[in-house]
Amino acid sequence: MTPNDFLKDKKVLVMGLGLLGGGLATTKWLVKHGANVTVTDLKSRADLSGSIKALGSAVKKIRLTLGQHLDSDFRSHQIVVVNPAVPKESNYLKIARENGAQLENEASLFFRFCKNPIIGVTGTRGKTTTANWIYYFLKQKFKKTALTGNSADNTMMKTLDILDGQTPVVVELSSWHLELLPQSDRGPHIAIITNLYPDHLNRYKDMNDYASAKTNIFKHQTPNDFLILNKKNEWTDFFLKQKPASQILFSDSIEKYLAERILGEDQNPRDKRLTVRARQDIFQTKNFAKNLGEHNLQNLKTAALAANLVGVGWDLIKKAVKTLPSIKFREEIVYQKNRMTVINDTTATSPDATIAALKRFSHQGQTLVLITGGTDKNLDYKDWAKAVKKNIAAENLFLLDGSATFKMLSELNKIKYFKKEPQLYRQLNQLLRPALKNAKISKQKTIVLFSPASASFEKFKNEFDRGEQFNVCLRAALAESSYKH
Numbered sequence: 001m002t003p004n005d006f007l008k009d010k011k012v013l014v015m016g017l018g019l020l021g022g023g024l025a026t027t028k029w030l031v032k033h034g035a036n037v038t039v040t041d042l043k044s045r046a047d048l049s050g051s052i053k054a055l056g057s058a059v060k061k062i063r064l065t066l067g068q069h070l071d072s073d074f075r076s077h078q079i080v081v082v083n084p085a086v087p088k089e090s091n092y093l094k095i096a097r098e099n100g101a102q103l104e105n106e107a108s109l110f111f112r113f114c115k116n117p118i119i120g121v122t123g124t125r126g127k128t129t130t131a132n133w134i135y136y137f138l139k140q141k142f143k144k145t146a147l148t149g150n151s152a153d154n155t156m157m158k159t160l161d162i163l164d165g166q167t168p169v170v171v172e173l174s175s176w177h178l179e180l181l182p183q184s185d186r187g188p189h190i191a192i193i194t195n196l197y198p199d200h201l202n203r204y205k206d207m208n209d210y211a212s213a214k215t216n217i218f219k220h221q222t223p224n225d226f227l228i229l230n231k232k233n234e235w236t237d238f239f240l241k242q243k244p245a246s247q248i249l250f251s252d253s254i255e256k257y258l259a260e261r262i263l264g265e266d267q268n269p270r271d272k273r274l275t276v277r278a279r280q281d282i283f284q285t286k287n288f289a290k291n292l293g294e295h296n297l298q299n300l301k302t303a304a305l306a307a308n309l310v311g312v313g314w315d316l317i318k319k320a321v322k323t324l325p326s327i328k329f330r331e332e333i334v335y336q337k338n339r340m341t342v343i344n345d346t347t348a349t350s351p352d353a354t355i356a357a358l359k360r361f362s363h364q365g366q367t368l369v370l371i372t373g374g375t376d377k378n379l380d381y382k383d384w385a386k387a388v389k390k391n392i393a394a395e396n397l398f399l400l401d402g403s404a405t406f407k408m409l410s411e412l413n414k415i416k417y418f419k420k421e422p423q424l425y426r427q428l429n430q431l432l433r434p435a436l437k438n439a440k441i442s443k444q445k446t447i448v449l450f451s452p453a454s455a456s457f458e459k460f461k462n463e464f465d466r467g468e469q470f471n472v473c474l475r476a477a478l479a480e481s482s483y484k485h
Contacts, residue, residue, distance in 0.1 A: 003113050008034040013073055013101075015092070016083025017041045017051050019461065021152030023083050024051050026106050029157035030081070031058045040065040040073055075099045081109070084176035087203060107149070107177035110156040111184035115165040116146075119306050120187075122173040122217050123194030123230075125353050129327050130194055130299045130306075131172040136325060137307035140316040142167045149173060168310045175200060175213040187221035190306050191246065192228045194299065196235035197352040201378035211238050221246035226309055228302055249309075251302040288321075293331070293360030300324075329467040331357055331451075335474060340439045342474060345451040346467030350377070351384035354453035362391040366445040369396040369435050373405035373424075374454030374466075384453055385411035398435045399424045404454035427459075429473040436477055 012035040017023040023039075030037050041048060044067045052059060065073055074080065074095040079102045082093065093103060104112075111118065121131040128150050135147040148159040149172035156171065163169060171188065173181070181187075196211055204210040218227050218239075225246040229236045232252055240248070249257060289297045304317050326332055335342035343361065348354045354372060362368055370392045385408065388397065394417060399405050401424055409422060425431035439446040450470050452463075460466040 001113075003029075003033040003109075006033075006112070007079075009036060010034075010079055011036050011077045012038070012079045012081060013077035013096075014039045014081045014083075015041075015069075015086055017043075017048055018083055018085070019043075019048070019051060022106060022155055024054055025152075025155035025157045026081055026109070027062065028055065028058050029109075029161070031061050032161075035079075037061065038063040038065060038073060038077065040069050042067065042069065071095055074101065077101055079104060081105060082180065084174060088179050102183070103180055104183055105177060105180045106156045107171070107173060108180045108183040110148075110160055110171065111181060111186045111188075114160060114163065114169065116163050116167055116169045117190075117310060118188040119168060119170045119190040119192070119310065120173050120217050121170065121192045121194070121306075122175070122178060122214055123192070124197040124199045124350065125356065126194040126295060126299045126302075127172055127192075128347070129296065129330055130192065130303050131170050132327050133299060133303035133324060134306050135170045137303060137312050137317055137320055138168055138170065138310070140320050141312045145169060147172075149177065173217060175204075175210060178213050178216040181216045182219055185220055187218055187225060187246075189224075190226045190228065190309055191217045191221060192302060192306060193217065193230070193236075193239060194302060195230050195233040196238075197350060198379050199350045199352075199377065202376070207235075208238075211235055215239060215242050218242075218244045218246055223247065228305060230298065230302070249305060251298065251305055254301045254305050257305065293356060295356045295360070329464060331360065334471055335478065339442070339445045340436075340448065341446070342448045343450060344467055344470055345449060346456075346463045346470060348451040348453055349374075349455050349463055351379055351381055351453045354451040355384060355387045357449060357451045358387050358391045361447050361449055366447060367396065367439070367442040368392055369398070369438055369446060369448045371398045371400065371431060371435055371448065371450045372453050373400035373408060374402045374452040374456050375458045376402070376404035376407060377455050379404070379407075379454075381407050381411045381453070384408065385415055385417070388412065389415055389417050394418055394420075395423075396438055397423065398431050400428060400431060400452070400459070401426055402454065402458045408453070428470055429476065432470075432473050432477040433480075 007030060012030050014023060014027050014037060017027060017039045027037060027039055039062055069092050074092045080096045082103060082105045119134055121127045131147060131150060135145060138145040144164050144167045146159050146163060146169045148154045148156050193214055196214060198207060200210055221244060223245055227244050227246040227248050228251055229239060230252060231250040307317060329344055329347045331343055331345045333341060334344045345357050348357060368391060399422055435448055439448050456463045456466040
């Protein structure tokens with residue numbers, strides 16, 4: 001079935017146009033393929049003016065219900081396309097289901113109509129890095145490959161219409177995407193769950209509920225498909241108990257897989273041992289873990305395994321490892337001069353993410369300054385506080401206030417971290433100046449790490465907006481002569 005067959009003259013309600021591009025791209029795609037579209041959004045016309053303008057001529061074919069949701073809209077439409085921000089328990093979705101509507105989101109629509117082999121990547125941490133690195137490896141062989149699901153520039157619906165129907169495509173999938181993925185009756189050819197840690201507990205009732213959403217990535221896989229898991233993660237047993245139909249591989253055991261694969265393929269027995277050692281070195285290079293962290297070594301193994309499963313040779317992968325791209329806002333170096341390096345890790349939206357960054361950047365002989373804090377997601381900061389106490393001198397901890405920040409302070413006080421008043425600030429621009437001053441007066445190499453360990457919604461549109469604003473404030477602070485390093 002084509003999108004036109006599925007949508008032609010159907011009454012489709014888009015729940016959430018939004019400001020970030022996903023709802024916009026989905027709406028335009030629905031109109032393009034013949035649907036009669038209504039958009040409903042709690043934001044006002046003024047708030048959504050940019051998105052409405054971006055609809056272009058398509059807006060003439062769309063009915064808009066703004067500033068409110070109407071029960072009647074959810075009773076009268078055949079398909080409701082749900083924005084990721086909408087909780088699955090929404091009473092409006094209940095009304096839609098009771099009145100026979102079919103619920104979809106951009107991921108379920110993408111999977112329903114995509115004819116390309118799909119590599120689907122989900123997980124709490126590392127999914128964006130892993131997805132980008134898989135894409136980079138695939139580009140070494142498949143020039144027409146695509147990456148989608150992780151930015152407003154690469155929306156799924158925009159990508160769907162330019163695919164060639166044959167080349168492997170990489171799709172990053174959040175738990176919100178996965179909530180409705182079973183609607184497509186299709187799973188990815190390769191499903192990846194990088195790991196699972198406490199997160200989004202303001203959205204899910206508990207960790208089991210959160211983990212259950214992740215299982216949808218493999219629910220419709222077949223024995224011809226693959227599921228890549230992280231054996232070291234404590235939630236892997238939960239996924240295995242769901243009895244996936246696909247073939248299961250563990251990225252932690254890739255050396256074993258590599259050896260078996262190569263020993264089975266090589267024709268010259270004399271070269272077997274040397275070949276295995278040479279190719280295993282892709283993953284056992286100590287410098288990689290030292291420079292990019294153990295968590296990124298895990299991401300590398302996962303990405304390489306996925307790329308090889310769809311046909312990228314190990315020689316191509318080994319060559320590409322040397323030029324792996326850094327990923328924006330993921331432990332990204334945004335300034336480096338003389339003794340000071342500034343890292344923007346705004347996508348660290350949970351304690352575990354910042355703990356991983358602390359492990360990566362804490363080295364003897366250098367000073368680490370941490371900028372952190374933000375909005376709570378019902379997460380626990382006990383282990384985070386222990387990691388901060390171990391790696392950050394109290395005078396080098398700078399806190400941006402927010403609901404999560406007060407939980408951070410509580411845990412730090414319990415372990416007697418502070419000897420004087422914490423350095424708590426209301427705005428990033430106020431905080432950066434003293435943080436850079438501490439870096440300047442240090443006689444050692446200094447890393448200034450912006451890793452919030454929390455969400456961003458009290459002060460920013462999202463974590464990407466937070467990252468952009470950090471960079472703007474950083475440039476302003478560095479421009480002041482008294483803070484030049």
